[in-house]
Amino acid sequence: MEGKRLDGSRLEPKVTDADYERRLVRQAQSGDTAAYEELVRIHQPRLLAVVGGILRRNQDVEDVAQQVLVKAYVSLKRFDLRSAFGTWLYKIAVNECWDYFRKKKVRRLVYEADLSEEQLRQIEVVPAHTGGASRSREDAASRAQQRQLLDRLLDELDETDRSMLVMKEVTGFTVEEIGKVFGLNVNTVKVRLFRARGRLVEAYHRRLERRPSSHSRNS
Amino acid sequence: MFSWNERGCRKYQVRMEDHLGAGPEAVESDVELTVHLRGCTRCREAFAAAQLSGRLFSAEEPEVQPSEAFVTRVMASIREEQARLLTPATVWSPLETLASRFALVAAVALLALSVFVGEFSPALRQADVGSTTEVTSEWPEPPAQPATQDEVLMSLAEAENGI
Numbered sequence: 001m002e003g004k005r006l007d008g009s010r011l012e013p014k015v016t017d018a019d020y021e022r023r024l025v026r027q028a029q030s031g032d033t034a035a036y037e038e039l040v041r042i043h044q045p046r047l048l049a050v051v052g053g054i055l056r057r058n059q060d061v062e063d064v065a066q067q068v069l070v071k072a073y074v075s076l077k078r079f080d081l082r083s084a085f086g087t088w089l090y091k092i093a094v095n096e097c098w099d100y101f102r103k104k105k106v107r108r109l110v111y112e113a114d115l116s117e118e119q120l121r122q123i124e125v126v127p128a129h130t131g132g133a134s135r136s137r138e139d140a141a142s143r144a145q146q147r148q149l150l151d152r153l154l155d156e157l158d159e160t161d162r163s164m165l166v167m168k169e170v171t172g173f174t175v176e177e178i179g180k181v182f183g184l185n186v187n188t189v190k191v192r193l194f195r196a197r198g199r200l201v202e203a204y205h206r207r208l209e210r211r212p213s214s215h216s217r218n219s
Numbered sequence: 220m221f222s223w224n225e226r227g228c229r230k231y232q233v234r235m236e237d238h239l240g241a242g243p244e245a246v247e248s249d250v251e252l253t254v255h256l257r258g259c260t261r262c263r264e265a266f267a268a269a270q271l272s273g274r275l276f277s278a279e280e281p282e283v284q285p286s287e288a289f290v291t292r293v294m295a296s297i298r299e300e301q302a303r304l305l306t307p308a309t310v311w312s313p314l315e316t317l318a319s320r321f322a323l324v325a326a327v328a329l330l331a332l333s334v335f336v337g338e339f340s341p342a343l344r345q346a347d348v349g350s351t352t353e354v355t356s357e358w359p360e361p362p363a364q365p366a367t368q369d370e371v372l373m374s375l376a377e378a379e380n381g382i
Binding site: 033036037040041044045048053062065066069070073074142143144146147149150153165169170175187190191193194195197198200201202204 | 229232233235236237239265268269271272273275276277278279285289290292293294296297298300304
């Protein structure tokens with residue numbers, strides 16, 4: 001179950017032997033750029049997913065991911081191979097994303113009323129697993145709106161909660177992997193994830209309560 | 220709403236996180252958790268909220284566009300970075316910075332020194348006073364002014380005759 005998103009799907013990293021990866025890292029450390037290129041190829045899907053998940057479809061996703069890979073290459077000699085290369089890389093990626101937000105100050109403001117109450121309520125009745133090719137165009141539109149809502153809700157969480165939730169739910173990291181990236185033990189990660197989910201839903205309910213229509217209906 | 224900071228139900232939070240998305244059967248198979256959920260309203264609400272969070276993420280699809288072009292771009296920028304780190308300009312640039320700072324500091328120091336010397340140096344002031352005295356003593360005494368009208372007329376006549 002761990003490593004899966006709640007809807008059951010999972011973004012699988014490219015299967016790679018740990019020893020092979022370690023060998024590539026050693027070769028890259030001794031200046032073999034072809035070895036590093038192979039590491040880039042192995043980690044690019046997950047790296048883009050992590051950066052994309054945290055930056056939320058920002059146009060700079062590829063630039064930030066590229067910056068992460070260049071930074072990793074420059075400091076590769078200092079990487080002591082005690083952790084997996086991926087863990088180290090994703091740690092750099094999470095920090096780089098937050099640096100990006102701090103530099104650009106682009107965290108979105110929370111707006112009150114961009115989805116209708118009906119749209120907000122629909123989310124509660126949507127089954128968790130709605131994947132498949134049968135999704136209609138209306139589905140696509142409503143999914144886009146749902147993603148927009150999630151963007152705003154995630155903006156209300158702190159950096160770590162937001163990054164952890166995205167890594168678990170969007171990118172399919174296991175709690176063990178998340179623990180390694182953030183330097184936390186597995187149970188702490190689970191508790192933090194569980195509480196972060198609660199905060200996310202609290203933010204969602206606050207949005208529902210703030211709607212003028214629900215106020216007038218209650219009064 | 221429930222508070223998320225209480226520590227009493229921490230061990231159940233770990234187990235609820237484990238059971239998320241696993242269906243009601245999985246939760247029921249965890250007898251201890253089921254009993255706890257029956258008795259603890261907070262955890263029951265929290266579990267329901269956590270399940271709803273899964274639905275909030277249900278529209279999420281990792282927007283991964285892995286491409287060879289991205290790899291090429293990354294490698295090109297790494298080569299650029301390597302070149303930048305290896306160029307002599309980079310080697311000398313700290314020295315250049317240091318030199319320009321030195322020049323600035325020297326200029327400021329020179330300015331301050333010249334102001335000090337010009338305005339506040341007591342030795343220079345004494346020298347000025349002394350030199351004025353010497354210059355004055357080297358000048359010849361001015362000719363005595365004519366005392367009477369006759370003397371004035373005489374001096375004018377002398378001047379006319381070119382004496």
